[in-house]
Amino acid sequence: MSFFGTISSKKHNSLRLIIQLAQSYTDKKPVSLSEISSEEGISIKYLEQLIMPFKRADIIxxxxxxxxxxxxxxxxKKISLKEIIWLINDSPSLAICLDKDYDKSCNYDHNCISKNIWGKIQKSMEGFLDKIYLSEILENK
Amino acid sequence: MSFFGTISSKKHNSLRLIIQLAQSYTDKKPVSLSEISSEEGISIKYLEQLIMPFKRADIIxxxxxxxxxxxxxxxxKKISLKEIIWLINDSPSLAICLDKDYDKSCNYDHNCISKNIWGKIQKSMEGFLDKIYLSEILENK
DNA sequence: TTAAAATACTAGTAAATAAGTAGGATATTA
DNA sequence: TAATATCCTACTTATTTACTAGTATTTTAA
Incomplete structure (x- = not known):
């Protein structure tokens, strides 16, 4: 059962990656992609791509x-799931028409119900995810 | 900004479709796809496909x-957003490994953190969407 | 009775996206 | 200085999305 479709393997792996990297915060020792690669069974070359958004965001x-x-x-303790999932996603908005950059006016009403609903859902999600931190996730390990 | 990627046009249109159909509940008069087609600008043939899940679920x-x-x-008043979104989605689970039918054992740990997180998120979503009903959505129209 | 108007079912297809591979350049250090 | 890293970008393959198309079946208004 799902609400937004299956989580892509990319997202799944990105999350696994950032969890692995979290180790390095307390260790203060760099973790190489070759280490993660052998632990997670993902090619180094692919990990390189997955890691980029986190680097750009100065998380690592x-x-x-x-x-x-x-x-x-x-x-x-200061990295929320919201932040992580945001970075993992590449698409701008839950519904295209929620995206501010989307200036091509919607074919439909200005006040689209569908748009409102997805917006509502998104807000609820944001609130929820903003209260969960990476540190808590690690504890449950 | 998004958490699960952009909502597909299919989902967007499915939602618009079921909102249109809701009219018929009080009217007790059938609405044809040709009517909806001209209102929503979606081809009849495509609407036929979008409507099927709702029919199979005996909503219409x-x-x-x-x-x-x-x-x-x-x-x-008895159709929750959870139910609708469930029907709109065709995929089994947020993370593949959450799906009960998925017997191919995961490459990773039995107790996958990533899996747990997506599961948590999903549960939260379910709770939220289960409290919103189609009738409320129509009122906000 | 019958033509029009509707759903029902299934197959096919073009475009976009996802999921990676591959190659080479650059940097750092043991 | 060789080994081991990251960095950057292009390419490729498979899957999914978003439809279109055709045909059959059903119902009813005229």
């Missing part, structure tokens, strides 16, 4: 070269 | 032949 930083890797620089 | 019934169409037979 990279250390190049031998014995390098990635270190989480934001406290997992 | 059909009346064939001239002056026929579809009539909603379940009270909109």
């Amino acid at each position: 930083k990279s250390q190049r070269g031998r014995s390098g890797g990635y270190i989480m620089i934001k406290d997992p | 019934k059909s009346q064939r032949g001239r002056s026929g169409g579809y009539i909603m037979i379940k009270d909109p």
Whole structure:
């Protein structure tokens, strides 16, 4: 059963990735993608792509070269699930017409019911996810 | 901004469709797809496909032949958003591994954190959507 | 009676997206 | 200086989405 369809493997793996990386925050030691690769069974090349959004958001930083890797620089206690899921997603809005960049006017009414509903759902989700932090997720491990 | 990616046009249109159909519950008069087609700008052939899940779930019934169409037979006061969104979705589970039919054992741990998280989110969503009814949506129209 | 208007069912298809692969460049350090 | 990392970008394959199309069946208004 699902509400928004199956979570893509990309999202699934991105989440697994960030959970792995969280280790490095307390260790203060970089984790390399080759380590994660062998633990998670995902190719390094693919992990490189998955990790990028987190780096761009300054949740992690990279250390190049031998014995390098990635270190989480934001406290997992301050990283909300909302933030993570936001980064994992590449699409702008739940409904296209909720997106501010979407200026092509909707074919339908200005006051689209469908739009309102998806907006409502999204708000509820935001509220929920904003209260769960990465640190809590790790504890349940 | 989104949590589960952009809502597909199919879902968007399915929702618009069921809202249109709700009219027929009080009217007790069938609404034809050709009417909805011209109102919503969606082809009849496509609407035929979108409407099927609702029919199978006995939310609406059909009346064939001239002056026929579809009539909603379940009270909109008793149709929750959860039910609707469930029907709109075709995929089994938020995360594949949450699906009971998914017997191919997960590559990963039995106790997958990612799985737990998506499961949590889903439960929260269910609770939220189960409290909103189609009738309320129509009132906000 | 019959033509029009509706649903019912199934197959096919073009476009977009997802999910990765691949290759090479650059940086760092043991 | 060789090994081991990240970085960057292009390409490819498979799947999914969003339809279209055709045909059969049913019903009823004229």
